[in-house]
Amino acid sequence: MELTINGRKTPVDDAAIAPEMPLLWVLRDVLELTGTKFGCGVAACGACTVQVDGVAVRSCVTPVSAVAGKAIQTIEGLGTADAPHALQHAWVQHQVPQCGYCQSGMLMAAAALLKKTPRPTDADIDAAMTNLCRCGTYPRVRAAIHTAAATLRGGAA
């Protein structure tokens, strides 16, 4: 099987997986892309959020067979060390992370939101950001999304 992850064609050893194996475990345990996290296994917490064709998807319940041929983006592909995504900039600027475990999923969900809604209201953020955080970073997540949205629109508030 071949997956397209962060713009790269990535072969996956068929013997190492099964078609119904969730994408999360292919990423983490087979491809060792550990930025995507395991939190609950039932699509409730969002720690495993990635984008498939630009849409936020909970990879812990997404069979790998369902994403063959689609564009998968993980936190490792959101930005680079030299050129972080505007959200990653805003995350550091607002000092969002605490333990940090949920933040990959938060960022991938936020990036999908901004693709669809470049000027999100608080209500848009409330509706889109259903990821769980035990450390309580929510107020800073909200502020950082607004900042990143403004940056992506070219600085206009």
Next chain:
Amino acid sequence: MKVTRRFVVFSGLAAAGALVVGWSGLPPRSRLGRADLLPAGAGEVGLNGWIKITAEGLVQLAMPFSEMGQGVHTALALMAAEELDIAPGRVQLIAPPRDTIYGNVAMFAGSLPLHPTATEPGHESTGARLGQWMVRKLARELGISVTGGSSTIADSWVPLRLAAATARAQLLGAASLRWKLPVAEFQIDDGVVSHAAGGEKAHFGELAAAAAVTPPGEVRFKPRDQWRLIGRPQPRRDAAAKSNGSASYGLDTRLPGLLYAVVRHAPALGGVPGRIDPAGALKRAGVERVVRLGPLAGSTDAVAVVGRSTWHARQGAQAMEIDWRGRPSGALDSNAILAGLEAQARAAAEHDDGFDFYSRGDAAGAQSAASNRLEAVYSAPYLAHATMEPMNATARFNPDGTVEVWAPTQVPDSARDVIARVAGVPVGQVLLHVTLLGGGFGRRLEVDFIAQAVRVAQETGGRPVQLVWPREEDFTHDFYRPAGVAVLRGGLDAQGRPVAMSIHSAGDAITPRWMARTLPALAGPVDMPDKTTAEGLFDLAYDIPNQRMAHVATRSGVPVGFWRSVGHSHNAFFSEGFIDEMAHAAKADPVAFRLALLAGMPRHAAVLQLAASQAGWGTALPAGRARGVALHESFGSIVAQVLEVSVETAGGNPRPRVHRVVCAVDCGTVVNPDGVTQQVESSVIFGLTAALHGRVDIVDGEVQQKNFPDSPLLALRESPTIETHLVPSTNPPTGMGEPALPPLAPALANALFALTGQRLRNLPLKLA
């Protein structure tokens, strides 16, 4: 002889002390550590047990404390950078070897049941000083490395800065000998020592070898007015790595040939597997083996399935047929336990029974003489930790006989001990790597999951194994915040002044159970009274002339553990809710009523006044909104919160909505104000989850909340605005990982009373 609190505490300490250290009048031994304690790589020079200098002039700081989100890696690096005058980014954190200099002294000193009137900074009582000295000395000798009890900054404040200041003195001394110039004429700028007039210049790396053999002379801390880092908001050193997926938690450990093991415990607490048929698991592709696990470090019997991925192992674990047997001593039931606790608390109140944690005046006499008498019963349920990173550890038996473990843990020394015990090797053959923690909150003060990983790795022929608990195992086999019940009585005189308050509570003690699991060498044959059962009840700052606080320690059989803010997490709800009831009975304003009782506690009064003024206490609110207040000290930090609430209707049911939380804090000297602000926000939201949603129900032995859909966390859309205001202070710092949590639930309940007239005395809060 009547056994008093003081007798028990001091005789226990003295006996333990005599056994472990022998007593002398000397202060606790230095924690500076030898220069060769930290293994030195090429070009590196150790100056003491905390500080090493690289050839390039970077500072390496030994970091015995775990980073679980609370920001201590950032704060401690700042403290070292401040004393050494180097940019925080040029301080690298390194894992220390095992040594008692890294042992946490402040956490153990905080375990004494001392009343706040005896521990006000600068006004400590003789008894408090003596007790603290004894515990500090004992803890220094034991030298146990722990991250918990909001103690990291308080514990490292002196030894870590002293290590950095000593290194600085040696580096300056080396420059002085080299250049034949007086130290007083040097300056240090970002790790470069220079002499302005003569033009001499050398970075730390060029001076380190000479510094190592230069006596430091008299070492002084940098004066407070010269601080450039401490007290100013500083960014977290881990923010970028935690925003790009590169931060590595325990579960991210990847090793050549790594296998994955998934654990399955009995559905019921304390249940054991009877007949196991591993065939269903073993016939599945990708499943390698099934390992039966006995009780290890507090865990119950379990089965682990080993596979080539976490998913393969999980599929195998679910496919396995296991004939589970119930808990041998009968199934647990949380409703029955809570009813039992209430009966015991009521009986204790009736007969003035229970372990006496605090007595002042004649509470019973003053209560019966009071013109207005109140009584209320408060309760709190069991709670789960639910760290976002599920329990896990990775273990490997190496060909050279060492056992190597990667674990997200708050207790590295206990982890090393349990690894050695399970593996059957001397502790010197254990190599432990403490990873980042995806949340701790006390759950990772336990080592059960580490022991299980080592046990499974014994069966895999040298291949490393990552053992993972599915979320359902985490919820259903936690060490829960104990349930608690308290009967509170208060008496007011004819003018509405409080003249008596007595509290009788019942609940499981945590510390003795935890010691048996995690520090078995120190666990005693009988339970010592556990301060954590009564903290937040016996240690109130209010000047009420007649007081009594007694606790009945129970043993429910439910596994209980330390949960963020421990006893304060529910006891503050009891005490601050009841104080609000007394204010209402006195027809007094809740802030004014409290302030009148704080004349002798100016720090508490200042914190309360700051929160009230910032929140606009007493000013008009839009219709349908009300405010509530609570004030609570825990772990040496004082926090007041004012909440603004309304009630919305969801599915026909009234539901509290918190709009604004104004928080005032006195935590002594603030190392990183932004770190404190983050921890306040964290504690408020953690506290709201507990106050609105948090419960663990045990029915027929089985925990009913099995995953996040059954046990919701507060969501982003429910998050209030949170404002943090810090009281300036020159006292030594106290921790803030927990203290902003306890006042949240009572402030919320008090606001809901102001809004609806409903007095909610049971957690989680449910409006009728």
